[in-house]
Amino acid sequence: MPTIARRIWIADGCIHCYWCQNLAPLVFLADEQGTCIAAEVRVDGRTSDNRREHSALRTDVVSADDFAFLPFIADGCPVQVIRLEGGWNHLGVADPGLVVKG
């Protein structure tokens, strides 16, 4: 299967409910200041909301199966600020233009 960049970031408006962190603590770091995408899962090795950097996720840490679970988490965000980009379409074909949210 071809490898494509997969990205996740947090838009403005997080209300710090901890839903995302509770379901995927490797990816999300939530606190009173907001929610970050953890350095351990990012190609650029930084911890931030990833809104400006749009760093790709490390494929050796976040598998395609892991990524496939993230839209469920994004759908459950009460303020819909989790954005995902890249993935596989319903035929299992790499689709770098796929935007799941946002």
Ligand code: SF4
């Ligand atoms: S689920 Fe949404 S509102 Fe809740 S902590 Fe995560 S990003 Fe913030």
